Amino acid sequence: MKIRMKSLVTLTVSGILMCCVSAVQAQTVTLKFSHFIGTNHNFHKGVAEHWCNAIEKDSVGKLKCQIYPALQLGGTPAMLPDQVKNGVADVAWTSPSFATGRFPRTEALELPFSLPPSSMGGTRAMWEYTQKFGMEDYKDFKVLAMFSGSNVVISTATKPVLSMVDLKGLKLRSPSRYASMFLSGLGGTPVNMPVAQVTEGIAKGVIDGAMAPWEVLPAVKIDEVTKYHMEGQANQPGFTQTPFVILMNKARYEGLTPELKAVIDRNSGLSLSEVAAKVWDDGSEAAKKKLAAQGNKILTIKDTDYNAMKKATVAVETDWIKQATARGLDGAKLAAEVHTLGQKYMIK
Template sequence: MKSLYSAFLCVALTAAASCAQAQTVKLKVAHFLPSTSNAQANIIEPWCAQLEKESAGRIQCQIYPSMQLGGTPAKLADMARNGVADIVWTAPAYSAGKFPRVEALELPFVLPYGGKAGNAIIWDYYEQYAKDDFKGYKVLVVHGDGGMSLHTRGKRVNTLADLNGLKLRASSRTAAKTIESLGATPVSMPPAQMTEAISKGVVDGALAAWEVVPATKLDEVTQFHSVTPEGQPAFGYTVLTMLMNQRRFDALPADLQAIIERNSGKALSERFAEAWDKATEAAESAAPEAALARIEPAAYAEMQKASASAIEQWIGEANGKNLDGKALIDGVRNLAAGNR
C-alpha cells in the first residue's frame, strides 16, 4: 500500500513539474511612445519575438504603448515596482529624484554621441556605480538616447550668445540645468508635447536626440539643428531603462529566467545601440546642409566652460543626498576616457 501511495505521489509531482514547465507566461510591457516608435518597432517587438522563439512560445508579450495602462511617464517605474506592468521601458529622469546616481550620465558634455559609444559607458557605469538606484527591480537594460542636440525654430545657434533669451524644451532636471547654464530658459515637457509647443511658439526649440526627430516630426517645426565639432561629447543625454517587476521574474521557472537573462544586459544594450544609431544616421542625413548650424571649436569650448556651473550644482545636490557627487561624475569621465 505504501509503495502504491509513493507511486501515485511520484506521478502527481512529475505532472505538476511538467505543467509548470509547459506554462505560458504573458508579460505586460508598457512604455510612453507610440507603437510606431523606433523603440517598439525595432527593439521591444524583436526582443519579445526572440524570447518567444527561444522559449518555444512559453514567453509571450502584450505591449502597451502610449501609456495605455494609464498614468503618466513619470509613473512607469512605479508601475513596474507595483506590478501594474511586468516590464516598463522608461527614462529614470521622468521619476524626478528617484534615481540620483544615473543623473551623472546626463550631465553636459560628458558622454560621446552615438548609441554604441554611449551605451558601452552607460552599462559599465550602471554596474559599477548605480545599482543601488534600482533596488527592488529586475534591471533588463540601462542605455542612452545617443546624445542630445539643439533643434531650434527661427534662430540658428552657433555660439553661446545665440542661446540668450531662447526657451528650450528640457527632458529632465539635468537637461534643464544644462540649458540654464547656457543662458537659455528650460521648459520641461515629454517628447509627445514638444512639437506642438514649438509650432505654437511656446518654446523656441528643444534639446533632443536626433533619433526622436522623425517620430515626433520635430523636423517639421524647426529650421536649424546645431552640430558640435566631430568627436566631441554631446550637449547631454537622456538615460533610458527597461525594468521588470522583481517578484514576477523570481516566480518564473529557472529556464525562462535564463532566456530573459541572456537576452538582457549587454546584449539588449547592443540591440538598442544598433537601432538608435541607424535611426540617428537616417534623421541626420535627411536634414539639408543649410539647416545644420555648425559650432566651431572655440564656440564649443565656451559652451563647455559655461556648463561647468550645472555640473557643480549637481555635485552639491548629490552630496546633500549623502552621495559622493564628484566621485560619480569622475567615474563617468574615466569610463568615457577609457572607451575612446
C-alpha cells in the same frame, strides 16, 4: 455496448487533449510590457518587439509578451517604475530622468559634456557605470537594459544657433532637469514639455525650438517646424544625454522557472542595451539624412564656442556633486567616473 465503449474512448481522448492543452497553457507566461511612446517610434519595433520575439523563440513559446505602447496602462512616463514595482506592468521602458531624485546615482549620467554623442558609445559607458556604481538605484527591479538616448541636438525654428550668444533668451523644450540646468547656464530658457506636445508648441510660437536627439525629431515631426540643428563634433562629448532603462518586476522574474530565467538573462543585459543603441544610432543617421534632404540646416559648432559652452556649464556638475554628497554619495567620484568612462568609449 460497442457504441458505449466508443463514446468512452472519445471522452477519454478528449479529456487527455484538454489536459494537455491546459498544461501547455499553464506553462506559457505572458509578460505585460509597457512604454510611453507610439508604435511608429523605432523603439517599439526595433527594441520592444525584438525582445519579445527573441524570448518567445528562445523559450519555444513558453514566454510571450503583450505590449502596451503610448501609456495604454495609464499614468505618466514618470510613473512607469512604480507600475513595474507594483505589478501593473511586468516590464517597462522609461527614463530615470523623468523621476528626478529617485535614481540619484544615475543622475551622474546626465552631466553635461561627459559622454560620447553616439548612443552606442554612451550606452557602453552607462552600462559599465551602472554595473559598478548604480545598481543600488534599481534594487527593487530586475534591470533588463540601460542605454543612452544619444546626444541632444539644439533645434530651432527661425534662428541658427552656433554659440552661447545665439542661445540668449531662446525658449527651448528641455527633456530633463539637468538638461534644463545646462540650457540655463548658457543663457537660454528651458521649458518642460512632453515630447508629444513639442511640435505644436513650436508651430504656435510658444517655444523657439527643442533639445532632443536626432532620432526623435522626425518621429514626432519636430523636423517639420524647425530648420536649424546644432551639435558638436563626433569625437567630442555630447551636450547632455538621457539614460533609458528597461525594468522588470523583480518578483515576476524570481517567480519564473530556472529555464525561463535563463531565457530572460540570455536576451537582456549589455546585449539588449546594445540592440537599443544600434536602433537609436541607425535612427539618428536616417533622421539626419532625411533632414538634410528636405533642406534643414545641420550645424556643427566650432571648438572655441564648444569650449565656451563647457566652461559656462561647469556649475551644473559642481551643484550636482554637492547635492549627491549631501545625500551620502561620493558625488565627486561618481562624476569623475562618468567622465573616465566617457573617454573610454569615445570615438577616436
